[in-house]
Amino acid sequence: MKQACSILQDLLDLKTHAESAEVLWVAGKPEAVEADATGARIVLPFHPCTPPYTEYKLDLSVEPVRRELRIVALGSEMLRVTLLADASNTSMACQRQSEMLVDATIPEALALRVQVTATGWEVFDSLGVLRVRINTAEAAIQKWSELLPPPYAAPEITFFPDGKIAVPLAAHDHFFRNQQDSIALGYVTEAGKVTRTTFSLEAEAQERFVGTGERFAKMDLSGRTFDLENLDGLGVNNRRTYKNVPFYISSRPYGLLIHTSTAVRLSLADLSTRAAQAAVGEPAIDLFVIGGGSVTRVLQNYRSLTGKPSDVPLWSYGIWMSRMTYFSDEEVSEIARRLRAEDFPCDVLHLDTGWFAKDWVCEWEFSETRFPDPPGFFKKLRDIGFRVTLWQTPNIGEGNRLLEHAKEQRFLAPRRKIEESSRSDFSTQDFAGQIDFSNPEAVVWYQGMLEKLLRMGAVAIKTDFGETIDMWADYQGLPADQLRNLYPLLYQRAAFEITEKVTGAGIIWARASWAGAQRYPIHWGGDCACTWEGMAGSLRGGLHLGLSGFAFWSHDVPGFHGLPDFMNSWPSDNLYVRWTQFGVFTSHLRYHGTSPREPYEYPAVAELTRKWWKLRYALIPYLTLAGQRCVEDGKPVLRPLLIEHEADLTAWHIDDQYYLGDSFLVAPVMNDAGKRDVYLPSGEWIDFWTGEKHSGERWLRGIVSSLERMPVFVKAGSHVPIYPLAVACTDEMDPAKVTELVFDASYRGLAASILGPLTGLA
Numbered sequence: 081m082k083q084a085c086s087i088l089q090d091l092l093d094l095k096t097h098a099e100s101a102e103v104l105w106v107a108g109k110p111e112a113v114e115a116d117a118t119g120a121r122i123v124l125p126f127h128p129c130t131p132p133y134t135e136y137k138l139d140l141s142v143e144p145v146r147r148e149l150r151i152v153a154l155g156s157e158m159l160r161v162t163l164l165a166d167a168s169n170t171s172m173a174c175q176r177q178s179e180m181l182v183d184a185t186i187p188e189a190l191a192l193r194v195q196v197t198a199t200g201w202e203v204f205d206s207l208g209v210l211r212v213r214i215n216t217a218e219a220a221i222q223k224w225s226e227l228l229p230p231p232y233a234a235p236e237i238t239f240f241p242d243g244k245i246a247v248p249l250a251a252h253d254h255f256f257r258n259q260q261d262s263i264a265l266g267y268v269t270e271a272g273k274v275t276r277t278t279f280s281l282e283a284e285a286q287e288r289f290v291g292t293g294e295r296f297a298k299m300d301l302s303g304r305t306f307d308l309e310n311l312d313g314l315g316v317n318n319r320r321t322y323k324n325v326p327f328y329i330s331s332r333p334y335g336l337l338i339h340t341s342t343a344v345r346l347s348l349a350d351l352s353t354r355a356a357q358a359a360v361g362e363p364a365i366d367l368f369v370i371g372g373g374s375v376t377r378v379l380q381n382y383r384s385l386t387g388k389p390s391d392v393p394l395w396s397y398g399i400w401m402s403r404m405t406y407f408s409d410e411e412v413s414e415i416a417r418r419l420r421a422e423d424f425p426c427d428v429l430h431l432d433t434g435w436f437a438k439d440w441v442c443e444w445e446f447s448e449t450r451f452p453d454p455p456g457f458f459k460k461l462r463d464i465g466f467r468v469t470l471w472q473t474p475n476i477g478e479g480n481r482l483l484e485h486a487k488e489q490r491f492l493a494p495r496r497k498i499e500e501s502s503r504s505d506f507s508t509q510d511f512a513g514q515i516d517f518s519n520p521e522a523v524v525w526y527q528g529m530l531e532k533l534l535r536m537g538a539v540a541i542k543t544d545f546g547e548t549i550d551m552w553a554d555y556q557g558l559p560a561d562q563l564r565n566l567y568p569l570l571y572q573r574a575a576f577e578i579t580e581k582v583t584g585a586g587i588i589w590a591r592a593s594w595a596g597a598q599r600y601p602i603h604w605g606g607d608c609a610c611t612w613e614g615m616a617g618s619l620r621g622g623l624h625l626g627l628s629g630f631a632f633w634s635h636d637v638p639g640f641h642g643l644p645d646f647m648n649s650w651p652s653d654n655l656y657v658r659w660t661q662f663g664v665f666t667s668h669l670r671y672h673g674t675s676p677r678e679p680y681e682y683p684a685v686a687e688l689t690r691k692w693w694k695l696r697y698a699l700i701p702y703l704t705l706a707g708q709r710c711v712e713d714g715k716p717v718l719r720p721l722l723i724e725h726e727a728d729l730t731a732w733h734i735d736d737q738y739y740l741g742d743s744f745l746v747a748p749v750m751n752d753a754g755k756r757d758v759y760l761p762s763g764e765w766i767d768f769w770t771g772e773k774h775s776g777e778r779w780l781r782g783i784v785s786s787l788e789r790m791p792v793f794v795k796a797g798s799h800v801p802i803y804p805l806a807v808a809c810t811d812e813m814d815p816a817k818v819t820e821l822v823f824d825a826s827y828r829g830l831a832a833s834i835l836g837p838l839t840g841l842a
Contacts, residue, residue, distance in 0.1 A: 087136070087260045087261055087262055087263055087351070087352075087357075088104065088129075088133050088136065088260075089133075090305075090347075090351050091262075091278065091345060091347060091351055091357060091358075091359050092104070092268060092276065092278060092359050093359075094133055094268065095131070096131065096132055096133040097131065097132060099131070100131040100132070100133075101270050101271050102131065102268055102269070102270045102275075103128050103129070103130055103131075103268065103269045103270075104128070104129040104130075104133075104263075104266055104267075104268050105126040105127065105128055105129070105145060105165075105266055105267050105268070105269065106126060106127050106128075106129055106138060106263055106265075106266045107124045107125070107126055107147075107149075107234075107235045107263075107264055107265035107266060108124065108125045108126070108127055108144065108233060108234065108235065109125070109216055109233035109234070109235060109236075110122050110123065110124055110149075110200070110201075110214050110216060110235055110237070111123045111124070111125060111146070113194050113201040113203065113214060114194065115151075115191075115192035115193050115194045115203055116191065116192070117189075117191040117192075118152070118189065118191075119150055119151050119152040119153070119160075119189060119192055120150070120151040120192045120194065120203050120212065121148045121149070121150055121151075122148065122149040122150075122151065122212075122214065122237070123146055123147075123148055124146065124147055124148070124149055124235060124265065125144035125145070125146055126144055126145045126146070126147060126266070126267070127139065127140055127142070127144050128142055135258040135259070136254075136258050136259060136260040137258050147163060147164065147165060147167065148163075148164070149161065149162070149163050149237075149265070150162040150163075150164075151192065151203065151211070151212055151239075152189050153189060153190040153192055153205045153211050154186060154187040154188075154189060154190075154368070155187030155188065155190065156187075156190070156205070156207065156209065156242065156243065157187075157241060157242040157370065157371045157372045157377070157381055158187065158241055158242075158368055158369065158370050158371065158381055158385075159211060159212070159239050159240075159241045159368070159369045160366070160367070160368055160369075161239065161365070161366075161367040161368075161369060162364065162365065162366045162367070163265060163267075163277065163279075163364065163365040163366075164363070164364050165267035165274045165277050165363045165364060165365070166273075166274040166363040166364075178339070178341075179341075179566055179569055179570065179596065180339065180341065180386055180566070180569070180594070180595045180596040181339070181385055181386060181387075181596070182384075182385070182386060182387040182596075182599075185383075185384045185385075185387070185388075186384060186385055187384060190205040190206045190207065191205070191206040192204065192205055192206075192211065193206075198217075199215050199216065199217040200213070200214040200215045200216040200217065200236075201213075201214045201216075202214070205243075209240075209243035210240050210243055211239070211240050211241075211243065212237065212238070212239055212240065213237070213238045213240070214235075214236065214237050215236035215237075215238075216233070216236070234251035234252060234264055235249060235251055235264050235265060236248070236249070236251045237249045237251075237264075239369050240371075241334060241369040241370055241371035242371025242372055242373065243371075244371065244373065245332055245333070245334050245371045245373075247281055247282075247332075247334050247369055248281065248282045249264040249265065249279070249280065249281060249282070250262045250264055250280035250281055250282045250283075250352075250354060250355040250357065251264045253280060253282075253352050253354045253355050261351065261352035261354065261355065262280035262351070262352045262354070262355035262357045263278055263279075263280060263357075264279065264280055265278070265279050265365070266278045266279075267363065273363075274363035275361075275363070276359055276360060276361050276362065276363075277359070277360045277362065277363065277364060277365045278357065278358065278359045278360070278365075279357065279358060279360075279365050279367070280352070280355040280356065280357035280358075281336070281355065281356045281357070282354065282355065282356075283302070283330075283348070283349040283352075283353065283354055283355050283356050284332070285353075286331075287302060287330055287331055287332060287349060288300045288301075288302055288330070288331040288732045289301045289302050289328050289329070289330055289331070289348040289349070289356065290328065290329050290624065290627045290720070290722070290732075291325065291327055291328040291329045291335075291624060291627040291628045292306055292308065292324065292325060292326075292327065292328050292346065292624065292628065293308070293321060293323045293324040293325035293327075293593060293594075293624065293625060293628050294313075294321045294322060294323035294324075294593070294605065294606075294621040294622075294624060294625045294628075295321060295620065295621065295624040296313075296316045296317060296318065296319075296321065296617040296620050296621050297620060297624075298620070298733070298735055299620070299623065299624075299720060299722070299732060299733055299734060299735040300732050300733055301328070301348050302348050302349040302350075303348070303349055303350050303353070304347075304348055304350055305345065305346065305347040305348070305350045305351060306319075306324075306345070306346050306347075306348075307343060307344075307345050307346075308324040308325075308326050308343065308344040308345070308346055308565070309324060309343040309344075309564065309565060310322060310323070310324050310546075310547040310548065310564065310565050310567075310568065310592055310593075310594065311547055311548060312545070312547050312548060313547075313606045313607065314607065315606075315607060315608065315609055315614070315617075315641075316605060316606060316607075316608040316609070316614060316617035316618050316620075316621055317609065317613050317614065317617045321621070322547050322591050322592045322593065322606045323591075323592060323593035323594075323597075323603065323621075323625060323628075324565065324593070324594065325593065325594060325595050325625075325628040325629065326338035326339075326340060326344050326346070326594075326595055327382060327595060327628055327629070328346070328348065328356070329375055329378055329379070329627060330356070331726070331732060333371075333372075333373070333374060333375050333378055333726065334369060334370060334371055334378065335368075335369075335370035335371075335378040335379075335381070335382055336356070336367060336368070336369060336370065337367070337368040337370065337382060337385060337386070337595065338358060338360060338366070338367060339366040339367065339368060339595075340360050340361070340362055340364075340366065341558075341562050341563070341564070341565045341566035341594065342360060342361035342362045342561050342562055342564075342565070343361040343561070343564070343565070344358050344359070344360050344361065345358060345359040346358045361561060362561075362562070368382075368385055370382055370385075374726065375627075375722065375723055375726050376713070376714055376715060376723060377714075379627070379629065379714035379715065379723075380713065380714035382629055382714075383598075383629055383714055386595050386596040386598070386599075386629060387596055387598065387599040388598075388599065388711055388712070389598045389599060389601050389629075389630065389631040389632060389710075389711055390576075390580075390586045390587075390599060390600070390601060390711070391707060391708055391711050392585075392587050392601055392602060392632060392668075392707060393585040393587060394700070394704060394810050394813070395427045395428070395467055395539075395809070395810045395811070396427075396428075396540075396587055396602065396668060397667075397668065397700045397703045397704060397707075397810065398425070398426065398427025398428060398669075398696075398697070398700070398809055398810045399424075399425065399426045399427060399428070399669050399670075399671070399693060399696060400426075400427070400428040400429075400430055400469070400668070400669065400670035400671065400672075401415065401419065401426050401428065401429055401430065401670075401671050401677065401678060402429070402430035402431075402432060402670060402671060402672040402677065403432070403671075403672060403673055403674070403675070403676055403677045403678075404432045404433060404640075404672065404673065404674050405431065405432035405433045405434035405435075405439065405471075406429075406431055406432070406434060406435075407434040407435075407439075407450055408447075408450040408451065409450065409451050409452070409453070409457045412429055412431070412457075412461070412468075413457075413460070413461070415429065415678060416429060416461055416464060416466050418678070418680060419678070420464060420465075420808060422680055422686075422690075423690060423808075424679055424680075424689075424690055424693055425693055425694065425696075425697045425806075425807055425808050425809060426466070426693075426808075426809065427465070427466065427467060427809045427810055428466065428467050428468070428469055428539075428670075429461065429466050429467075429468055429469075430468070430469045430470075430471070430542065430589075430670070430672070431468065431469070431470050431471060432471040432542075432672070433471055435447065435450075435451060435470065435471075437449075438479075441477065441479060441480055442472050442473045442475070442476070442480070443480055443481055443482055444472060444482075444529040444530070444532075444533065454536055454537070455536050455537060457537075458536060458537025458538065459537065462537065465808055465809035465811050465812070466809070467539040467540075468537065468538055468539065469538060469539060469540040469541065469542060469589060470533060470538050470540075470541055470542065471542040471544055472530075472541060472542065472543075472544070473544050473545045474514050474515040474517070474526075474543075474545060474546060474571055475511035475513075475514050475545055476492060476511060476512060476513055476514070476515070477511045477512050478512050480512075483512055483513070486513070486515070486522075486525075487513065489521070489522075489525070490516070490519065490521075490522070490556065491515055491516060491519065491521065491522035491525050491526075492512075492513030492514060492515060492516060492522075492553075493513065493514065493516040493519075493550065493553035493554055493555045493556070494553060494554055495513070495550055495552055495553045495554075496552050496553070496554060513550065513553070514549055514550060514553075514567075515571075516553075516555050516556055516557075517567065517570035517571050517574055518555045518556050518557025518558050518563055518570060519555070519556040519557060522556075523570075523574045526574055527574055527575075527577070527578040530575060530578050530579070531578050531581075531582055534578065534579060534582040534583055535582055539579075539583055539585070539587075540579060540583075540587045540588060540589060541575045541579060541588055541589070542588070542589040542590075543568075543571055543572050543575045543588050543589065543590045543591070544591055545591065545592070546567055546568040546571045546572070546590075546591070546592040547568065547591070547592040548564070549563060549564055549567050551564065565594045566594055567592075568590070568591075568592035568593055568594055568597055569593075569594050569595075569596050569597045569600075571592075572588055572590045572592075572597055572600040573599075573600055575588045575600075576588050576599075576600040586600070587601065587602060588600055588601070588602065589602055589604060589670075590602070590603045590604070591603070591604060591606055593625075593630075595629070598628075598629045598630040598631065601630075601631065601632040602632045602633070602634060602667075602668050603625065603630060603632070603633055603634075604633070604634040604635055604636065604668075604670065605618045605621050605622055605633065605634070605635040605636070606621075606636075606640075607636070607640040607641055608635060608636055608639050608640050608641075609639055609640070609641055609642075609643050610638060610639030610640070610641065610642050610643065610649065610650070610651040610655060610673065611639065611643055611655070612655070612750045612751055612752075614639045614640075615638075615639065615655070615658070615659055615662065615748070615750050616736060616750050618635040618636075619635075619662070619735070619736060619738070619748065620735050621635075622635065622666075622718055623718070623719075623720045623735060623738060625716075626715075626716025626717075626718055626719050626720065627716075627720060627723075630716060631667075631707065631710040631711055631715075631716050631717055632667045632668060632707065632710075632716075632717060633666070633667055633668070633716065633717070633718055634663075634666060634667065634668035634669065634670055635662075635663070635666065635670075636670065636671070636672040636673060637659045637660055637662070637663040637669065637670065637671045637672070637677070638651040638655050638656045638658075638659035638660065638671075638673070638677070639651055639655070639659065639673060640672060640673050640674065641673065641674050642673075642674055642675060646674060647674045647675065648674075648675065649675070650675045650676075651673075651675075652752075653682055653684050653685045654752050654787065656682050656685060656689070657685050657688055657689065657692075657787055658748065658749050658750065658787075658790065660689055660692050660693075661692060661748060661749070661790045662746075662748040662790075663696075664692050664693075664695055664696040664699070665699075665740045665744060665746040665748075665792065666717075666718055666740070667703065667706075667707065667716075667717035667718055667740075669696060679693075685787075688787065688788060690840075691788075691839050691840045691841045692839075692841070694806060694838060694839040694840070695835065695839045695841060697803060697806075697807055697810075698802045698803050698804070698835055698838055698839065699800075699802060700803060700810065700813070701801035701802055701803055701813075701818045702741060702743075702800050702801050702802060703717070703740075703741070705741075705801055706740070706741030706742070709741070709742070710741075717740065717741060718738055718739075718740055719738060719739045719740075720734065720735075720738060720739075721734045721737070721738065721739065721745075721759070721761055722734075723739070724739060724761065725761040725762060728761055728762065728777070730759060730761075731759075731761055734759055736748070736750065736756075737758065737759065737791075742795070742798070743794050743795045743798035743800055743823070744768075744792060744793070744794055744795075744800075745760070745761075745765065745792070745793040745794070745795070746790075746791075746792055747783075747790065747791040747792070747793075748790055749785055749790045749791070753784075754784055754785045754786065754787065755782060755783065755784045755785075756783060756785075756791065757779055757780065757781050757782065757783070758779070758780045758783055758791045758793075759778075759779050759780075760774055760775075760776040760777070760778055760779075760780060760793065761776050761777060762776045762777045763776045763795060763796070764776065764795070764796035764797075765793040765794065765795065765796060766793060766794045766795075766796050766823045766827060767792075767793055767829070768792035768793060768794055768830060769789055769792070769829055769830050769831075769842075770829045771827045771828045771829040771832070773796065773825075774793070788841060788842070789841075794823040795823070796823060796824065797823065797824060798822075798823045799820045799821075799822055799823075800820060800821045800822075800823065801818050801819070801820055802818070802819060802820065802821055802834070802835065803817065803818055803819075804817065804819050804834045804835075804838060805817060805838070806838060819834070821833055821834070821835070830842065
């Protein structure tokens with residue numbers, strides 16, 4: 081039996097049997113090109129490839145279907161490329177506005193003009209810059225009539241998003257024509273209805289790819305295929321991920337935003353090493369091809385499409401203390417008392433699943449017996465410098481007092497009869513329904529419940545879950561397949577906006593994500609294991625997320641769940657300290673997990689932990705400034721080396737160290753031996769601990785760090801703002817007392833600096 085053509089089977093999941101009603105339509109040679117002030121239109125014929133798909137063979141005896149490939153030049157550094165496979169479809173993805181895009185910051189379109197050439201057409205913008213080249217020369221035609229009569233020509237179209245970087249469609253990615261490894265442009269119909277689309281762009285032999293959201297994988301994603309569809313990650317050491325973003329950056333460099341909220345299968349030089357290709361789960365292809373000449377500029381341009389992160393308040397850079405979960409006013413008050421009495425600076429106490437009448441039953445009201453006076457509870461903690469954040473979920477289960485009302489008012493999407501499908505996928509939790517954030521009335525209802533809590537004294541809401549929705553419910557605003565990945569953005573926006581309205585500071589603590597969700601910080605890395613592997617996976621996820629438009633990121637210190645016992649295996653003292661050190665040098669620092677996380681619960685390392693906490697507070701002026709800059713410049717606070725050193729091939733493969741802001745190079749220790757190699761990129765570097773100077777673009781092998789230290793280097797010449805006084809929380813910080821550490825020849829190491837006596841670290 082012949083094997084199906086790989087592109088049909090591996091990427092598109094085509095039903096290959098002879099009785100299949102699925103038809104693959106493949107673009108041929110462009111027939112006409114027109115342009116005006118609104119953009120350009122390329123007329124393409126689409127030819128059918130029909131079952132049984134034991135080989136890829138077009139039926140050229142059938143009159144092709146003609147569709148337009150629309151090109152819009154967005155300013156001088158981006159192109160929007162749109163194919164409406166279903167000419168009658170008005171899909172959200174192909175409208176100017178969507179929830180993912182911020183129309184106010186999208187560059188204005190430039191007028192285009194077409195010039196006929198000896199080999200086809202060229203499209204120029206109003207500035208005279210080449211933006212698209214279309215080749216229709218005879219050389220492009222495949223003439224092996226014994227394989228594919230009559231002659232067929234693939235669409236040879238090259239995009240120039242910034243007039244310099246060439247991004248061609250993969251027009252000739254095959255062995256023979258009947259063994260295709262990717263398709264330049266195509267779509268699939270079933271019973272005449274378009275079900276999904278596909279495209280491929282040429283990939284060069286040494287091309288590297290990064291981004292795609294939170295990815296617990298090596299830094300260079302070439303040779304990988306991903307299903308971009310949000311899932312409860314259930315850890316950070318697998319393919320599942322909470323935060324998918326249909327955007328990647330190539331080392332050439334260019335960026336690609338696949339503007340859709342449906343599921344995307346994205347193959348980056350994997351199914352074919354010659355192509356970056358995708359299958360999109362809707363009847364349209366809507367691509368933003370992004371140039372700019374550098375990774376940073378690509379990120380800036382991407383944010384002009386999907387939005388900048390909002391800046392975050394000063395107090396958020398302090399330490400957040402939590403566990404799963406605190407159950408009473410008395411318990412929380414005792415933790416607050418001990419942290420203050422034992423000189424552990426801290427700003428936030430978080431209540432997870434246990435503040436309701438029944439653990440996990442989210443009714444947005446405090447237990448009357450365990451929290452008898454919520455306003456008084458908030459006030460007494462605020463009086464000693466603690467702010468309180470609250471967990472909740474959009475999922476409402478049986479036994480919840482809100483369930484019937486929410487159903488009656490259609491705040492929960494009604495579910496179709498389960499027998500209509502064999503699928504019942506919904507969530508890892510057993511819930512009766514989810515708030516329908518595509519229904520404006522449901523948003524108002526939800527925000528009303530949060531507003532009551534925020535006015536009572538809460539400062540932020542943990543918008544947990546949101547990765548999956550009930551795919552067999554009828555949502556008011558969108559079908560489930562379009563809402564699935566967009567749901568976290570709508571959910572988080574609702575919480576963020578009411579928080580900003582009531583408190584004046586927009587901030588949430590979110591787990592799921594999609595393109596555009598970076599506008600509503602802060603996002604954390606999910607339920608990592610209390611292991612070295614969990615720590616490494618968390619960092620990888622944060623690095624990729626930073627390459628996907630996000631400025632702020634955190635993780636559960638020192639891991640969320642225990643191994644081998646989920647609830648009862650505590651992290652080791654070594655892991656607790658090493659993960660603390662990693663957290664100190666992260667944009668935001670929260671302790672959380674299934675067992676106690678308070679430092680005094682780890683007496684053997686409590687004193688050392690206190691020293692690192694004091695260092696964290698000393699660095700808050702630097703972190704605050706870094707956050708403000710990152711909101712504007714497109715970079716994340718915690719950033720991969722490749723952002724600053726993209727010409728350095730080694731930097732594209734480093735996933736266990738990072739820049740923190742502009743000045744710090746951080747290399748967390750992730751083993752009990754305290755040993756690791758550190759790569760110093762180009763430049764001059766000063767050892768944070770000793771003041772020793774090192775020249776870059778080389779490895780430091782076998783560095784052994786005592787438990788008191790981890791490898792940290794500072795870019796020579798840096799002026800790092802610090803707070804030189806001990807504080808219990810950020811309320812005690814006086815901006816007038818911020819000073820600087822200057823990392824030049826005068827710096828003799830941490831112990832000899834003002835931070836030595838302040839922190840007790842040497």
